[in-house]
């Protein structure tokens with residue numbers, strides 16, 4: 584039960600493309616489960632791709648990790664300037680296959696959703712301040728600006744440090760520990776294989792291309808978060824979440840609570856790396872917060888799925904299931 588926008592695969596499968604089944608089956612799954620109620624146009628598109636021999640042949644020439652619907656549709660949008668439909672996609676594959684493949688090989692799925700900060704915030708309540716935030720898989724660092732955004736939890740309003748930054752609206756369910764104020768953050772850093780720069784027009788455009796059509800306020804939220812990131816650039820270091828974790832964590836100031844966190848990231852690495860990451864973060868003097876699809880976090884007993892078709896598990900230190908969360912941060916259901 585996983586969000587399709589960023590990572591349709593959970594457990595042992597790699598995000599976006601389950602190598603155990605055919606490309607057509609992956610697109611059918613995307614159409615049948617992950618777009619439902621979110622982006623019907625992309626559901627129709629994915630179903631059409633699954634039945635199109637020419638597009639499937641085009642995809643089969645790409646590395647497995649590059650065959651995902653999100654990447655194909657974002658690359659098409661990048662070339663066309665607008666979300667594609669099946670007709671425009673067929674024309675692209677017939678007439679501009681090399682260009683399309685080049686974008687897919689050069690780019691990756693890096694959807695950066697600021698609203699996930701609204702589901703992270705309750706897990707920070709009660710931690711000794713100031714906080715040092717270290718996010719792995721940070722993309723453009725929009726989810727590092729936790730204290731810059733304002734929040735609205737069904738009328739429980741929290742003003743952020745940047746009044747121009749978006750207000751993140753999140754529906755709390757269950758005994759969510761809502762803070763009375765935002766925590767003090769004295770240091771922050773991200774790690775990403777490919778950091779994106781909010782001030783770079785190409786990177787900002789790619790983040791727009793990764794959004795799905797018809798998803799309400801996501802586009803406006805992304806623009807607002809990008810502007811906030813231009814005002815307060817979050818430092819995102821180029822590196823790997825295992826190989827570079829200790830090095831970057833060592834820069835956190837003493838007398839802070841180090842919080843290592845991630846959302847929609849571990850599904851993009853194989854199970855060995857997930858385990859290596861769990862071991863590495865476990866060796867740090869840090870609180871570890873994971874917001875991922877069920878089954879992605881190794882060594883976790885928190886593998887429960889949720890009646891919602893689509894939810895993440897918010898897990899502390901690899902074993903405490905705190906909450907089920909909307910993959911895009913619009914609700915949080917506290918369980919602990």
Ligand SMILES: C[S@@+](CC[C@H](N)C(=O)[O-])C[C@H]1O[C@@H](n2cnc3c(N)ncnc32)[C@H](O)[C@@H]1O
Pocket residue numbers: 589691692693694695696697699719720721722723726774775776777822823824825845846847848851852
């Ligand atoms: C879907 S994005 C999620 C971004 C952000 N965490 C959020 O919730 O909005 C996944 C990010 O993980 C990064 N990533 C994937 N594998 C990684 C690795 N081994 N080390 C560091 N970053 C990685 C990707 O480059 C991408 O930017």
